[in-house]
Amino acid sequence: MWWLLWPAVAAAALLIAGTLLGRLLPRRHTALAGRHVLVTGGSSGIGRSLAVLCAKQGAHDAAAVRDAIFRAEQELGPLYFVACCAGFALAQRCEEMPIATHRRLMEVNYFGVLNVLHAAVPGLKARREGRIAVVTSLGGVVGLWGFTGYCASKYALVGLSHTLLQELKPYGVGVTLCYPPDTDTPGFEQENRTKPEETRLICETAGLFPPEKVAQKLLDDVMAGTINSTLAREVLLMPVFRLVVAFFHRSWDGIVRDCMR
Numbered sequence: 001m002w003w004l005l006w007p008a009v010a011a012a013a014l015l016i017a018g019t020l021l022g023r024l025l026p027r028r029h030t031a032l033a034g035r036h037v038l039v040t041g042g043s044s045g046i047g048r049s050l051a052v053l054c055a056k057q058g059a060h061d062a063a064a065v066r067d068a069i070f071r072a073e074q075e076l077g078p079l080y081f082v083a084c085c086a087g088f089a090l091a092q093r094c095e096e097m098p099i100a101t102h103r104r105l106m107e108v109n110y111f112g113v114l115n116v117l118h119a120a121v122p123g124l125k126a127r128r129e130g131r132i133a134v135v136t137s138l139g140g141v142v143g144l145w146g147f148t149g150y151c152a153s154k155y156a157l158v159g160l161s162h163t164l165l166q167e168l169k170p171y172g173v174g175v176t177l178c179y180p181p182d183t184d185t186p187g188f189e190q191e192n193r194t195k196p197e198e199t200r201l202i203c204e205t206a207g208l209f210p211p212e213k214v215a216q217k218l219l220d221d222v223m224a225g226t227i228n229s230t231l232a233r234e235v236l237l238m239p240v241f242r243l244v245v246a247f248f249h250r251s252w253d254g255i256v257r258d259c260m261r
Helices: 002-024 045-056 067-076 099-127 148-171 186-192 197-204 211-224 233-260
Strands: 036-040 079-084 130-135 173-178
Touching: 036 099, 079 099, 079 211, 099 130, 099 148, 099 173, 130 148, 130 211, 148 173, 173 211
Parallel strands: 036 079, 079 130, 130 173
Antiparallel strands: none
16 A cells, blocks of 8 residues: 555645755746735735835835726726735634635635636736735635634635636736735734634644734735745645645544444
């Protein structure tokens, strides 16, 4: 059985090598001066910090959806950088969370982003240039206890972004996925008020980061054309490690079944 683990180990080694090589090689940065930037969720947290950084670099800001994007482009000029930062988290056991809340998480976290991109992508493709940043979460690559609704919405964003990455590459439009750890924002403070103890203890193992640091990392990676942006690069290895853990789970499940007989 152990020989089946070698593909996962090899994939992990390649990912680590790619990460190290990416840090060593010089990266081309795109300037934002004079460009128009749209940041959703720009009133607080990571979105606000990102909007401030963009403005300091000489970019223009407009915040709206669909027809408002059209009006903004008519009045201010074409968009170059679209950053989707809006979203919220709520932790609760799957069966205890009302279906309406599950739907609301998808509506805000997934469809909220899709609505913006659906309106902005045609213009970016027509101009054959631009940048898109989608703020997902560590919960977009690994499931976290108590976050069934939240993780589902963030996994959906990862799938959307990876697909857009392929669709937009021929048009010169870059897509960056941001996987921020727990960030010290008003939304995180609100989330902690109802977070189950199990979820809180799990989340505390990753630490807490200031939004300014997360936003700076995101902006640097977007302007350098980096696909994955995170302050916790080990999270990118989790999908590979899940393949390895699956083999152990089969053994553990057998032990549990034996104990239940």
